[in-house]
Each structure stands twice: as structure tokens, then as C-alpha cells.
Amino acid sequence: MTTPLYVIVPYGYFLKTRLPGLFQKISWLFVYFIPLGYLFFQFADVSSVSDYFMLIVGFLLINYVYENGYIENDIITIKKEEDPTLRLPAGDVEVLEKRLTGIFIIRFLVILVLLAVYFFLAPGSLTFQRPLDLLILLVVLQVLYLIYNRIRNILNLLLILPLSFIRFFGFIIPFVSERYLFSFVVMASLLYPLPKLLEFTRKDRFRLKILSRLVGNIDAFRVKYYIGLVLLCLIIKYLYPRIYIYPYLIISIYFFLYRGIGFLLIKNKNFLSEFKNNFGRK
Numbered sequence: 091m092t093t094p095l096y097v098i099v100p101y102g103y104f105l106k107t108r109l110p111g112l113f114q115k116i117s118w119l120f121v122y123f124i125p126l127g128y129l130f131f132q133f134a135d136v137s138s139v140s141d142y143f144m145l146i147v148g149f150l151l152i153n154y155v156y157e158n159g160y161i162e163n164d165i166i167t168i169k170k171e172e173d174p175t176l177r178l179p180a181g182d183v184e185v186l187e188k189r190l191t192g193i194f195i196i197r198f199l200v201i202l203v204l205l206a207v208y209f210f211l212a213p214g215s216l217t218f219q220r221p222l223d224l225l226i227l228l229v230v231l232q233v234l235y236l237i238y239n240r241i242r243n244i245l246n247l248l249l250i251l252p253l254s255f256i257r258f259f260g261f262i263i264p265f266v267s268e269r270y271l272f273s274f275v276v277m278a279s280l281l282y283p284l285p286k287l288l289e290f291t292r293k294d295r296f297r298l299k300i301l302s303r304l305v306g307n308i309d310a311f312r313v314k315y316y317i318g319l320v321l322l323c324l325i326i327k328y329l330y331p332r333i334y335i336y337p338y339l340i341i342s343i344y345f346f347l348y349r350g351i352g353f354l355l356i357k358n359k360n361f362l363s364e365f366k367n368n369f370g371r372k
Contacts (some may be wrong), residue, residue, distance in 0.1 A: 093193060094182065094185075094186075097186060097197075098193070098196055098197065098200065100150045100153070100157075100200070100204075101150065101153055101154075101157075103157045104153060104157055104160065107160065107164060107177040108160070108177075125345070126259070126262065128337070128340070128341065129262060129278075129337055129341060130145055130261075130265065133262060133265050133266045133267075133274070133337075134262070134265035138214050138215060140211040140213075144208060144212065145261065147207050147208045147211070148224055148260075148264070149261045151204050151208065151224065151228060151261070152224075152227070152228070152231070152256065152257060152260045152261045153257070154197070154200065154201060154204070155201065155228050155231050155232050155235075156231060156235070156256075156257050158194070158197060158232060158235065159232075159235030159236075159238065159239060161186070161190075161194075162235070162236075163239050164176075164177045165183055165186050166187070166190075166239070167239045167240075201228070205225065208224065209221070220264050221264070223263050223264040224260065224261065224263070227256050227260040227263060228260075230256065231253070231256045234253055234256075235253065242295070244296060247287065247290055247293075247296050247298075250286055250287045250290050251283045251284065252283075254283035254286045255275075255278065255279055255282075255283045258278070259274075259278045262274075262278075270334055273334065273335075277323075277335070278338075280319055280322075281319070281338065281341055281342065281345070285311075285315045285316075288305055288311070288315075289305060289308050289311070289312075292308065309349070309353045309356050310353060312345075312349040312352075313346065313349050313350050316346035316350075319345075319346075320339065320342045320343055320346055323335050323338055323342050324339065327339065
């Protein structure tokens with residue numbers, strides 16, 4: 091068996107192992123691409139073709155490095171777990187484990203090529219703020235995931251915050267001006283990484299019973315969380331009008347509507363079951 095292309099092609103491994111069906115892919119479109127695309131264009135005053143291509147290449151780089159963590163977890167880390175989540179057939183795991191060193195060498199070369207393209211495009215961008223930010227974030231992301239895959243304690247939970255932040259917002263950071271950088275980091279963390287961390291507190295292995303009870307049902311928690319975030323944005327807008335809060339308010343409303351509709355669909359199990367049967371896993 092040859093090395094599967096899905097472990098080499100950017101975004102291939104994520105699509106195969108985390109988004110196997112059309113239902114999951116559609117959900118990821120609404121959770122990731124739509125809100126982050128909107129946020130990017132709020133901070134990157136796109137004025138050239140280079141900006142568009144840097145958006146695509148930056149996104150591919152962040153997710154490609156993140157996939158490295160997935161691959162290591164699914165092939166190596168699962169052996170250390172008592173009840174691991176198996177994302178790949180046993181035959182694929184065996185083949186990939188034997189070729190893991192070669193796979194990561196090839197993936198490293200792909201990263202170098204994408205970086206070369208990224209920095210080749212940089213001079214044509216009028217809104218690119220800090221050339222080395224993306225490179226630094228990629229290194230930090232890889233190191234954090236190496237740590238994450240080698241431990242099984244409360245630190246795993248804490249690492250969810252920076253891992254999720256870089257995965258979601260890392261490719262936008264180089265385009266955010268110094269004036270907005272601090273507020274961007276704080277508000278972006280509230281948009282997705284923080285609720286993600288809170289959702290993870292419900293896992294039994296962290297033994298956070300009080301937090302777990304406070305979160306309760308995840309689908310209901312998401313709706314309540316984004317209601318709270320919308321209110322927070324409105325309060326900040328009223329008390330501190332100089333803070334550029336508008337993009338975060340719009341995305342908070344968007345996530346509230348998206349999670350609210352999802353919650354209602356889940357409550358109506360017959361509708362959701364029919365939807366999944368028609369458009370879900372192949």
C-alpha cells in the first residue's frame with residue numbers, strides 16, 4: 091500500500107478524519123470559513139491580489155501544521171490511551187506508523203514551499219503588518235501540539251485556549267494593526283477558544299465537576315454563551331465607543347443565531363435525523 095495522499099495534501103487529513111460527511115463539512119463552513127472570512131476583511135484592507143492569495147496560503151499553513159498534531163495523535167498518542175477515539179482503519183494506522191518519519195519530512199517540505207509562496211506575495215500586500223508573525227505562530231502551534239500529545243492532565247485543557255486561538259485566528263494576526271492587536275486577541279479569544287475550553291471541562295478525565303455542571307448541556311450552553319457575548323459587546327460599545335467592537339458584535343450575533351438554530355434542530359430530532367440521512371455521512 092502506498093502512502094495515502096490525504097496525509098500529504100493540505101487539508102486532506104482533516105477532511106478525511108474530522109469531517110467525513112457532508113453534514114460535518116457544511117457545519118465547518120458556517121463555524122469557520124464564513125465568520126473568519128468576514129473578520130479577515132474587517133482588518134485587512136484588501137487592496138491587491140496578493141492579499142487574497144496570502145489569506146488562502148496563510149489559512150493552509152495554519153491548518154497544515156494543526157494537522158500534524160492530528161496525525162501524531164491518531165497514530166502514536168492513541169496507543170497510550172485506555173479508550174482512544176479511532177479515526178483511521180487499523181490497516182491505515184499500521185502503514186502510516188511505518189512511514190511516519192517520511193510523511194513528516196514531506197509535510198515539512200510542503201510547509202517550506204507554502205512559506206516561500208507566502209513571503210513572495212508579501213511585498214505586494216499594502217496591509218500586511220508584521221512579516222514574521224505567521225512564522226512565529228506556526229512554530230508556537232507545533233510546539234504546543236507536541237506538548238499536548240505527550241501529556242494527559244489538566245494542562246491539556248489549558249492548552250485548548252492557545253491551540254484554538256492560533257488555529258482560528260492565526261492567519262489573520264499578521265494583518266491586524268498594532269492599534270487593534272490587543273483588543274483583537276482578547277475579543278477573538280471570547281468568540282471561540284474560551285467556549286471551546288469550557289465545553290472541554292465536561293470531559294470526565296479533567297474531573298471538573300462544578301464547571302461541568304455549570305456548562306451543562308453543550309448545545310444549550312452555546313446559545314446562552316453567545317447571548318452573553320452579544321450583551322458584553324453592546325455594553326463595551328456603549329461604555330467605550332472608541333474600541334472597535336463592531337466586528338465582534340456581528341460575529342457574536344451570527345454565532346448566536348447559528349447555535350440557536352442548531353439547538354432548535356436538535357430539539358426536533360425527527361427533522362435532524364432526516365437531514366442527516368439525506369446529507370450526512372456517505
